[in-house]
Amino acid sequence: MPGMLTEIDHVAIAVNDLEAAIAYYETAYGAVVEHRERVERDGIDEALLNVAESYIQLLCPYDPSSTVAKFLATRGEGMHHIGYRVKSCAEVLERVKAAGQRVIDETPRPGSRGTTVAFIHPKGGFGVLVELVEE
Numbered sequence: 001m002p003g004m005l006t007e008i009d010h011v012a013i014a015v016n017d018l019e020a021a022i023a024y025y026e027t028a029y030g031a032v033v034e035h036r037e038r039v040e041r042d043g044i045d046e047a048l049l050n051v052a053e054s055y056i057q058l059l060c061p062y063d064p065s066s067t068v069a070k071f072l073a074t075r076g077e078g079m080h081h082i083g084y085r086v087k088s089c090a091e092v093l094e095r096v097k098a099a100g101q102r103v104i105d106e107t108p109r110p111g112s113r114g115t116t117v118a119f120i121h122p123k124g125g126f127g128v129l130v131e132l133v134e135e
C-alpha cells in the first residue's frame with residue numbers, strides 16, 4: 001500500500017537575492033524557471049525551477065517581518081523546508097495532529113500556484129519544516 005506522501009513537490013531554499021539565485025541555477029545546472037509568484041500572505045517572492053516532476057523553490061522575502069526574513073537573519077541562506085505532495089492536505093494534517101505532532105497551520109490554507117498547503121512544525125519533525133502540498 002502506498003503511503004500518503006505521493007511525491008516530493010519541492011525543496012525550498014531561502015535566499016537573500018532571488019535574481020542571483022535564479023542566475024546560479026540557470027548557469028550552473030541549466031535549470032529552467034517554470035513559475036514566479038509574489039506570495040503576499042508569506043511576504044515572499046518565489047521562483048520554481050523544474051527538477052523532473054518536482055521543483056526547487058527559491059524563496060526571498062520582500063517583507064522584513066516575514067518568517068523567511070527572520071530565518072535568513074538568524075540562520076542565513078540555505079534549506080528552508082521540504083514540500084511533500086499529498087492527495088488530501090486536510091486528511092494528512094488530521095493524521096499528523098492525531099499522532100500528537102505540533103503543526104503551524106491548524107487547517108489547510110492557500111499556497112502558491114493555486115495549491116492547498118499546511119506546514120508542520122520542525123520541532124518533532126527532526127528539525128525539518130515540512131509543507132504538505134495538495135495540487
Ligand code: CO
Pocket residue numbers: 010012057081083131
Ligand atoms: Co514551499
